[in-house]
Amino acid sequence: MRLFTxxxxxxAGLVAVLDGVPAGVPIAAADIDGDLRRRQLGYGRxxxxxxxxxxxSITGGVRHGxxxxxxxxxxxxxxxxxNWERVMSVEPVTEPPxxxxxxxxxxxxxxxxxxxxxxxxxxxxxxxxxxETAARVAAGAVAKAVLRLVGMEVRSETKAISDVVSExxxxxxxxxxxxxxxxxxxxxxxxxxxxxxxxxAGDTLGGIVALRVSGVVPGLGTSAQWDRRLDGRIAQAxxxxxxxKGVQFADAFAAARERGSAVHDPITVRxxxxxxxxxxxxxxxxxxxxxxxxxxxxxxxxxxxxxxPLPSADLRTxxxxxxxxxxxxxxxxxxxxxxxxxxxxxxxxxxxxxxxGCDTADDxxxxxxxxxxxxxxxxxxx
Numbered sequence: 001m002r003l004f005t006x007x008x009x010x011x012a013g014l015v016a017v018l019d020g021v022p023a024g025v026p027i028a029a030a031d032i033d034g035d036l037r038r039r040q041l042g043y044g045r046x047x048x049x050x051x052x053x054x055x056x057s058i059t060g061g062v063r064h065g066x067x068x069x070x071x072x073x074x075x076x077x078x079x080x081x082x083n084w085e086r087v088m089s090v091e092p093v094t095e096p097p098x099x100x101x102x103x104x105x106x107x108x109x110x111x112x113x114x115x116x117x118x119x120x121x122x123x124x125x126x127x128x129x130x131x132e133t134a135a136r137v138a139a140g141a142v143a144k145a146v147l148r149l150v151g152m153e154v155r156s157e158t159k160a161i162s163d164v165v166s167e168x169x170x171x172x173x174x175x176x177x178x179x180x181x182x183x184x185x186x187x188x189x190x191x192x193x194x195x196x197x198x199x200x201a202g203d204t205l206g207g208i209v210a211l212r213v214s215g216v217v218p219g220l221g222t223s224a225q226w227d228r229r230l231d232g233r234i235a236q237a238x239x240x241x242x243x244x245k246g247v248q249f250a251d252a253f254a255a256a257r258e259r260g261s262a263v264h265d266p267i268t269v270r271x272x273x274x275x276x277x278x279x280x281x282x283x284x285x286x287x288x289x290x291x292x293x294x295x296x297x298x299x300x301x302x303x304x305x306x307x308x309p310l311p312s313a314d315l316r317t318x319x320x321x322x323x324x325x326x327x328x329x330x331x332x333x334x335x336x337x338x339x340x341x342x343x344x345x346x347x348x349x350x351x352x353x354x355x356x357g358c359d360t361a362d363d364x365x366x367x368x369x370x371x372x373x374x375x376x377x378x379x380x381x382x
Contacts, residue, residue, distance in 0.1 A: 001350040008088060013077040024362060033054070035137050036056065039054070045335065057075045102314055119316065130241075140345045146349040157337065158210075158337060162191075180195070203302070203330075206299070206302040209336055213283070213348065220355060222288060264281070282294060300332065
């Protein structure tokens with residue numbers, strides 16, 4: 001499977017093209033819209049979320065509610081684009097808007113302007129914006145539909161916002177009832193209070209999202225080549241999310257300080273199948289899924305746009321200048337969990353069709369069933 005996205009934050013809209021989805025996968029716009037709504041929610045989001053009402057338009061690859069095997073094209077309109085027609089005009093305009101040259105620390109502004117030779121940072125801002133993640137979430141909803149064919153499910157929960165930490169339970173109902181997507185009510189309230197305090201101070205907060213995949217088919221990925229190892233593919237996809245700065249599989253950093261006897265997961269057989277007595281590997285060994293739940297965490301830095309801007313410089317003159325202030329969020333961690341679900345689902349769906357084929361959903365399911373039937377000790381196979 002391949003995924004490409006296009007579109008700018010304040011342009012006409014966003015586009016995702018997803019190639020390699022098997023034919024016959026049930027796909028409904030309502031399911032995609034559900035994840036798009038989840039991405040827009042969360043305490044600490046900015047005014048943009050009150051403007052947009054994200055909804056997908058499926059313009060290719062789906063007929064009568066099922067994928068056809070052709071590339072799937074997904075479009076999401078930007079309602080705010082009407083207010084940016086002159087700024088974002090595709091055609092030249094007679095009175096161009098003033099160039100943005102005040103650089104924002106923590107953003108792509110300076111690196112992007114230097115890389116592409118832009119004299120107006122707007123050309124960097126529009127594509128590097130996290131608005132792009134709406135297209136990823138739409139594509140991720142399709143990937144989740146592929147995973148559901150074989151009983152795999154991806155969930156996320158906010159583990160930490162700033163120094164307020166909770167132990168994830170992955171109770172879907174409780175998570176989605178929380179303004180910050182944290183199932184622990186007391187910790188949820190404390191997270192909301194921390195975000196409110198940061199907002200009042202003109203500051204921002206980051207945090208940690210926990211993810212869990214259940215029903216995992218063992219053997220996804222490979223140990224044969226470095227770039228096809230599943231843990232590496234997952235890490236790359238998750239760190240590609242705007243504001244993501246690190247990934248930890250299971251409790252990797254704590255495990256690094258312990259002895260191997262306490263870290264590695266003993267193997268046993270239960271009900272005729274191999275399993276583990278614990279899961280400190282996070283469901284991944286040797287670059288492959290081992291059948292246990294895949295568990296990991298993603299760290300997100302505080303949003304870079306501050307209402308009380310940091311010292312910076314002007315791109316054109318080099319003179320000292322306070323950073324540009326644009327409409328922004330205070331904390332995106334709750335929404336980032338939904339984006340992380342999408343990227344994790346895409347990598348796993350890609351690995352699934354890589355191993356079992358991507359022509360038809362029926363063939364994929366049948367291949368997985370045959371494969372699972374032989375995942376027993378050698379002498380116990382029928």
